[in-house]
Amino acid sequence: EVQLVESGGGLVQPGRSLRLSCAASGFTFDDYAMHWVRQAPGKGLEWVSSISWNSESIGYADSVKGRFTISRDNAKTSLYLQMNSLRAEDTALYYCAKDYTAVPRGADYWGQGTLVTVSS
Amino acid sequence: DIQMTQSPSSLSASVGDRVTITCRASQSISRYLNWYQQKPGKAPKLLIYAASSLQSGVPSRFSGSGSGTDFTLTISSLQPEDFATYYCQQSYSSPPELTFGGGTKVEIK
Numbered sequence: 001e002v003q004l005v006e007s008g009g010g011l012v013q014p015g016r017s018l019r020l021s022c023a024a025s026g027f028t029f030d031d032y033a034m035h036w037v038r039q040a041p042g043k044g045l046e047w048v049s050s051i052s053w054n055s056e057s058i059g060y061a062d063s064v065k066g067r068f069t070i071s072r073d074n075a076k077t078s079l080y081l082q083m084n085s086l087r088a089e090d091t092a093l094y095y096c097a098k099d100y101t102a103v104p105r106g107a108d109y110w111g112q113g114t115l116v117t118v119s120s
Numbered sequence: 121d122i123q124m125t126q127s128p129s130s131l132s133a134s135v136g137d138r139v140t141i142t143c144r145a146s147q148s149i150s151r152y153l154n155w156y157q158q159k160p161g162k163a164p165k166l167l168i169y170a171a172s173s174l175q176s177g178v179p180s181r182f183s184g185s186g187s188g189t190d191f192t193l194t195i196s197s198l199q200p201e202d203f204a205t206y207y208c209q210q211s212y213s214s215p216p217e218l219t220f221g222g223g224t225k226v227e228i229k
Contacts, residue, residue, distance in 0.1 A: 035218065037164075044223040045156070045164060045207050050216040059216030062121065095163060104216035106154035106209060108175065110163035 002026040002109040004096045009114030012086055020114060022079040022096030027109075030074035033057075033099035035107050036081045038092035038116075048094070049081065050104035057103055064090075086118045122146050122210055126221035132229040139195040141224045143208035148188045152212040155184055155193045158223075159204045167206075168193065195226075203228055 008020040020036070036048040049060045049070040058070060069082040079096055093115050097107035123146040133139050143153065151171035156164040166175045168184035171191060181196040195202055208221040 033216075037220075044205075045158070045209075045220045047209070047218040047220055050218055052216075057214070057216060059213070059218075061217075100166070100169060104218060105152065105211045106166060106169050106218070107156075107164070108166045108169075110165075112163060 002098060004098060004109060004111035006094065006096045006111045006114035009094060009116045011117045011119065013120050014087060014118055016086055017082070017084045018086060018116060020081040020083065020094055020096075020116070022111060024077045024079065024096075024098065027098065029072075029077035030054075031102060033102060033104045034072060034079045035097040035099065035104065036070060036079075037095045037097055037107070037110075038090075039095070039113075040089075040092040043092075046092070050099075051079070052104060053102040059104065083116070086116075088118050090116060091118045092116060121217065122149060122213060122219055124208055124210055124219050124221040126206075126208055126224050128224060129222060130225040130227060132227050133198050134229045135198055135200055137198045137229075139198050139202075139226060141193045141206055141208075141226075143186075143191045143193070143221050145189045145191075145210055145212075149210045149212035151187045152210055153184070153186065153191045154209045154211065155182075156207045156209065157202075157204045158207065164207065198226070202226065 093113040100108040155168040
């Protein structure tokens with residue numbers, strides 16, 4: 001059974017940093033691309049970042065480019081999102097998601113999300 | 121950047137109705153288009169990938185069509201469990217840019 005468990009969310013002041021983690025199990029992690037997708041309270045889905053199976057293809061939404069860094073550790077079957085210079089508009093539930101291919105195409109399994117609140 | 125526009129943003133329908141949701145891309149995305157369903161308080165669920173391929177376990181009343189810039193998601197006979205919000209997502213770009221549409225909320229009439 002595919003399991004994706006996010007952690008690292010919480011309350012953080014504007015301008016500070018936070019690192020999200022996603023522990024994956026139940027599939028061959030290094031065969032698939034991975035994603036971070038967020039959803040602000042009462043709003044729609046917003047794609048944040050994606051990474052291919054071998055970390056050679058990486059993309060970011062314009063809203064986070066230069067502030068967020070996605071990475072993965074295939075040996076630890078884990079996905080990460082380093083978030084710097086956080087803003088109030090980054091407040092959202094952050095989902096980790098598994099792709100259905102080795103390169104970023106779409107998400108067939110999702111975690112339950114970790115909540116990030118940016119506020120002073 | 122590729123923009124995805126869904127219509128309508130919401131609709132009211134009855135059980136048994138045929139429902140069609142449209143998604144338009146700001147430029148051609150070939151068939152790199154996915155559809156998701158999200159229910160309140162839950163993570164999204166993949167319904168359709170590559171414009172028209174039904175994800176495993178998804179009922180056959182769901183279907184997708186289109187290519188280029190115009191795509192549709194059709195629910196042939198709406199069931200009570202289908203009341204949810206639906207999102208399209210493109211995955212054409214390189215480097216990756218998996219833009220979502222704004223969503224369509226399907227409500228009970």
